[in-house]
Amino acid sequence: MKKLFKIMLLTLTLCLTMTTAWAAKAQEVADGAGVLTPVQKTKITQQIQDMYKKHQIGIAFVSIKEDIKVKEGEFANGLLDKIYNNGAKGNMVFLVNTKSRKWYVATDKKVKAMISDKYGIESLGQKIVPALKKNDYNAACENFLKGTDELLTYYEKNGKPMAEEGTSPIILLGGALVAGALAAFGYGSYLKSSMNNVVPAAEASYYMVKDSFALENSMDTFLYTTFTRVPKAKESDKTVTDSSSDDDHGGGGGGY
């Protein structure tokens, strides 16, 4: 019931608040918030069309200035499902809400396999957020497109989404060998110890008369207290703080 209500609310919100987007159906740039100049809009549109020719991925930039009842991520996913769904190899939407100062990059299932939520969207956020903070939406759009091009090119070249560079296999091998040596030493010691069960008796607890122990005096005296202060680990510089990722959608976003 709750889920049904949520879907209805999302649909209603889409209908009421995205008049601009509806009007600009299939347009690559739906600047409802009016953050781009006509020249910038034309330039960004051209770049998106060039990107489509190169990667066959449908890309849209949508700006709104509304109080929406759902999260930006759910809103952007709705745009993907309802409007921007004609890309040959997948679709993605870069949404900016200048009212809430939130951004979100939504990807469909196909693009989710090319641009990972963990690394890909975060790397886009790193490129987008500094410009958004300066209210430079044109630069944010250009950086978004440039970053997306790099991620898609990497995927097309390597057959897997770009990810953080892993630890060197040599270092991993070194760690594994040390662990193996410790395991060999430990197992050998265990096997050797199993060959000998002759051990001295260090105490006489077995021979204590049952319930014969009586505590006669118990006194605890506080001496002093020491304080140690350690700075907390700083919050990471991650830009992605929200995600509406599910089985059919990827992506992430945050504030600016």
Next chain:
Amino acid sequence: MGKDSVSYKCPCCGAPLSFLPGHDKVSCEYCGNEFEVKTVEDLYAKQESLAAKAEAAKESGGWKTDEAGSEWGEQETTGLKTFTCESCGAEIVADENTIATECCYCGNPTMLPQRFSGMLKPDYVIPFKKTKEEAVTALKAFYKGKKLLPDVFTANNRMESIQGLYVPFWLFDSKVDGAAEFKTQRSLVYDDGDDTVTETSFYDCQRSGVAEFAKIPVDGSTKMDDTYMESIEPYDYTEMQPFTTAFLPGYLAEKYDVNAEDSIGRADERVDSSMLELLSGTLENYESQELTNSYVNKLDGQVKYALAPVWILTTKYEDTNYTFMMNGQTGKFVGKLPVDKGKLQKYRIMSFVGASAVVFALLYGILG
């Protein structure tokens, strides 16, 4: 000539009597008759007395045999005595502490009663409950699952000897008064702004108490390895009997050669350790503790002398003797086995390769 040793023989058929493990009577394995311990005791008390006198007489005089053989060195003969087997007449050589043995020629169980004189009579004896066959079975079970045991050791293994021995033990009873001082600490961790604060409080904790320990065993024989003896503990004292020689036939028995006074130290160590453990166990809600001062005082110590049953199994492998011992009452089995160095290397290499591969796969999956 008087007899200097006494064989416990069946009054019906004359065959040797034995105390069979798990029985409460002395049995004749030949005619099947069983006799009360008290009956056998009374029957042979007189003989033991006479045998002791005969040995004394033998030592005081006899044939001049100076010309026969050469002189033993003083060190060679120290502690060795000969006895005449009452059954076959052979001479039995035993050391100064042997009080029960068997004739090496006819296997007749033999008591050496004169050895009882000049020493304390044991207060108690814990009778054998486990048989020689059970000891051999326990040894085989002990071998099982030992991955480093040399194959040759089990394949060609023959026991050099399996002996049931009554080992002299001192049993220490003690009421203990102890006190200890500990330095302890507990910590509290909380966030304060951008810092994580660890607040560690230190305390001085004093504890004192009393406890009672009963029958802590310390072996009274230098021949027996103390560590082995402690390893086969504990004995079930509820089955301990007032001492009588009727339990000894069929087994070897030793008298003590470490007196009670010299055994106190080992009992004290164990009592002290237990008492301090009891006191430290009363420290609650502390993360760490360090003993800074303590004393343990024995208020009312008593000592009893007992013989406890032990099966001793010995074997030889690559010119090294290996000894195993089994608690003759409970069956607890202890020993040290030889290690096949080749097998040890093999298992080390296998675990090294296996663990390295698994860890590398895990690390590569997570960090690679």
